[in-house]
Amino acid sequence: MRFWTIIGLILVLSALGLTYEIAAGRVLAPFFGTSLLTWTSVIATILAGFSLGSALGGFVAERARPVAVSKVRRALVATAVLMALSPIVLAFLYASGARETGGMLLAVFVAFFPASVLVSLPSPFLARLAVEARPGREGSSLGLVLAAGSLGAIIGAILAGFVALPLVGSVATFAGCGAAALLCVPFVRGDPPGADGQGATPPPKDRGSILSVAVAALVVAASLVGGSVCGFESGLSCIDVLRRGGAVYLYSDRTEQAAERIIRSDGPTGAPPTLVMPYAQWIWARMERDLGPAPSVLFIGGGGYTLPTRLLEARPLAQAVAVEIDPLVTRVVRQHMPWAGAMIERAGYDADSGGGLGGADQGRLGILHADGRVFLNETELRFDAVVMDAFSSGSVPAHLATLETYRRLQRIVGGPVYVNLIDAPDGPLVRGMHAILSDLYPHVEAVQGPVSGRGRTNILLAASRTTLAPLDAMPEDYEIVQVGPGRAFTDDRGWVGHR
Structure with missing residues (x-):
């Protein structure tokens, strides 16, 4: 893999993680409100997932390259599915009776923690590839890895708050996160450090991997069928209008x-x-x-x-x-x-x-x-x-x-x-x-x-x-x-x- 391809993947995955985090806080509001406690729970849960994912990814990075590539690809496919289904899982838990502080903490953990772990799992392996790709320049390579992670987080925050959530809503934002994770899969390869693939023997086709990506793509697309969690949505409000008993009612975040x-x-x-x-x-x-x-x-x-x-x-x-x-x-x-x-x-x-x-x-x-x-x-x-x-x-x-x-x-x-x-x-x-x-x-x-x-x-x-x-x-x-x-x-x- 080329060095700058690796840096690009790190940037995209970091942006993906922050977009997901902000979207999680937005989609939580119609069910549990918006407060210091709800945002604290979302941020703490997702950061905990990032931490665990990075730790597990470190062990993956130590494996043989073909094994590590396979595990990273599987993590990205699972990330896509879990991110796209997060609003559905949250709605199911709420409908099942999750309420108040305990219910909110459970819902946040179940709906958002697994994807947070998996989206950060590839990072140590990609960092290893980046360092190996430029022998003798390990310091600057590591610095660029860290910079790409920080820049990706900034891009993800801006993308979520100013573009995705206001324009397309939370459900489509989660589906977009899943699609972005899937698009990263073919770029994760087992080429020798610095190789661009030219003149090298092409890797054998992994029919199982192709099938899993196709199934995940269908799940991501299907997550859009249910539409928004509310009738009208912006980055600030989730609004429904209902008619009953001779009156019309306006609801904001339920x-x-x-x-x-x-x-x-x-x-x-x-x-x-x-x-x-x-x-x-x-x-x-x-x-x-x-x-x-x-x-x-x-x-x-x-x-x-x-x-x-x-x-x-x-x-x-x-x-x-x-x-x-x-x-x-x-x-x-x-x-x-x-x-x-x-x-x-x-x-x-x-x-x-x-x-x-x-x-x-x-x-x-x-x-x-x-x-x-x-x-x-x-x-x-x-x-x-x-x-x-x-x-x-x-x-x-x-x-x-x-x-x-x-x-x-x-x-x-x-x-x-x-x-x-x-x-x-x-x-x-x-x-x-x-x-x-x-x-x-x-x-x-x-x-x-x-x-x-x-x-x-x-x-x-x-x-x-x-x-x-x-x-x-x-x-x-x-x-x-x-x-x-x-x-x-x-x-x-x-x-x-x-x-």
Whole structure:
């Protein structure tokens, strides 16, 4: 094998490993959420696989060249199959009852550890070939091997985060990883060091190897048949839209985000649809009681744009800015949520260009596709109220649940703050958020909905500089609760996620 062919294989396999690692974190989100713990589990598991694979590959590299070549090729074929099937294995384990921390750790190990071991197994053998290919230049050869591994990791990270996952989704990314592993197989050869194959006796055809590659290729192709793990996918969101019970529901990473009543063509006209989700009903009831006729309201997290739509329907002089990190969410809402989509079409404008709030000639619903914390840090706008409804999978992003975030909010928002959370009753997230709001505002109210079979519930917080007037009614099964003492999250010691 030529030296630069070996270096190319090392680079490709390293890129393959990092692409696989990042894709694993993305595909895990619809099942177990995105948090510090899920990413830690993925990274630790896959790095452990890389370590074991390198160790085992060292023993393979010491074998006779024909034996080593055969084992490396088999490892690559198995890698292709395991990588392509990883999302299917993960979905099967989840459907079989894997839940919470223990289930997540088991699922991560079973779905991602074996392929991580096998993708790194060829590296020691390739490094040996690279060193042998240039006698007397072992130092520079080894240095280029290490550099190729590092450069491949960089390429893999960029490829996964900026290209593959946003453009084709996680399932196709895993299939692409499998295909790339198969394409490496014919380049692994048993030629003498530095040989280019010219004038040499061609190696005998290995019919078993050819058959195994063909079967693996069929498995990789078949893994695409099931399609994406969700209806719409980007590098940030895994979105499904479902219709049931006279309403259309929007799910992000399998967490219910928004819902609208389906307006029948023979139904009454003129009145806006009623709010479906109880948490939205309560926040709107508070907004209706607390805000004046022409408020400017900031929404961190667009979701289904249900609350901004309700506000602008009910308050013709109101203005809103919705900060949604993922443009895909906005596109799905425009296409599949008729009420909110119509409002975006009628009153929406692109707020990315900066400036002030929209006017009559511009629109009343500014839409900004950006991270909520970045917007808060940079905006010069001022608002009368804010709704904090940003979710990453089933929980609030950690950098939006800190004392520093709400101190910044306090400087740009003159009125009440409304916060939507999902947590266990009196759980660590709600206690930490309640501690933050209690440090900054004299009046804080907490309301809790019914508890699900998994022990989670919507917990809603309202904080204000002035007394919060009582509401006339509450959504069904919602009640005011007392929140226990907690530690206020900070940028230094923040929220780590549900487990």
